Amino acid sequence: MHGTIFTLLKRYVQTQYDHSTWVKLLEVSGLESGDFDHKQVYPDEHMYALVGGAARMTGIPAEELQEKFGEYLVPDLLYMYGKLLQPEWRTLEMIEHTETVMHKRVREEHQENAPPVLHVSRMAANEVLIEYVSKRRMGALAVGIVRGLAVYFDEAEQIVVEPTTREDGQHVQIRVRRLS
Ligand code: HEM
Incomplete structure (x- = not known):
């Protein structure tokens, strides 16, 4: 998926919550890096992992988060x-x-x-x-x-x-x- 979507997800988490929440989300989702370039394309699985990780972390259903x-x-x-x-x-x-x-x-x-x-x-x-x-x-x-x-x-x-x-x-x- 488009790097822009990842970049905006990162900014969303950092502004709605804070930077440490983003770092924890990466860890919970099993992603090694949180650096995304808006011109690159990243595996869809990384997006699914982040959404799933966010749902587990917050207790908010994945659909509501999306x-x-x-x-x-x-x-x-x-x-x-x-x-x-x-x-x-x-x-x-x-x-x-x-x-x-x-x-x-x-x-x-x-x-x-x-x-x-x-x-x-x-x-x-x-x-x-x-x-x-x-x-x-x-x-x-x-x-x-x-x-x-x-x-x-x-x-x-x-x-x-x-x-x-x-x-x-x-x-x-x-x-x-x-x-x-
Ligand atoms: C209004 C201007 C819009 C722009 C500029 C835009 C742009 C984009 C871009 C850049 C992506 C990433 C594609 C990729 O990674 O391959 C995307 C994905 C997506 N777009 Fe749009 N979009 C727009 C409107 C909409 C609307 C109106 C809907 C729904 C009714 C929509 C639903 C989605 C969904 C759900 C995805 C995630 C990928 C997927 O589900 O397969 N978009 N869009």
Whole structure:
């Protein structure tokens, strides 16, 4: 997985908790190094180990941790890929264009990059249905990213995010509605 995600996870733990928590997390997860370069790609297993280690350390379920982390990721991801954003996009439009614009660019950058496939259908003017497909089973991170987008676009009060399947499968469905 993309080094940026690891770098941001490290910063998340260091700012939400502290540096010693990060060092302990590396130890609990069995990782030798916590130095990540945002231009490198690291084994997915390291991410699973960190998420699992964090769940054991805090007693917070892995899915809840991934959701929180997903929310945290959004401003940085949008900062990095901000040139691709269209000014008229809000939360639902951003979701509709993630696959063909954002994740497409991520795939082009490095052949080892493999963001999840997102099939997005516009069900109504105020509703989209996301079908997340990834062997990484990180649907909870997807739910968090959607919540983070709603905050980013100043729509947190109006956007309702509702997974309609389990979040830990290879196929996860997420319904996103905007209340008018
Ligand atoms: C809005 C702009 C977005 C950007 C710039 C972005 C970028 C990225 C990048 C760089 C990765 C790492 C890929 C890799 O390591 O191979 C990634 C992974 C991921 N993205 Fe996005 N993403 C965006 C939106 C979304 C949205 C809207 C969702 C969900 C609805 C989403 C769900 C995920 C998930 C769950 C992963 C983790 C890998 C996996 O599950 O297979 N992303 N994204």
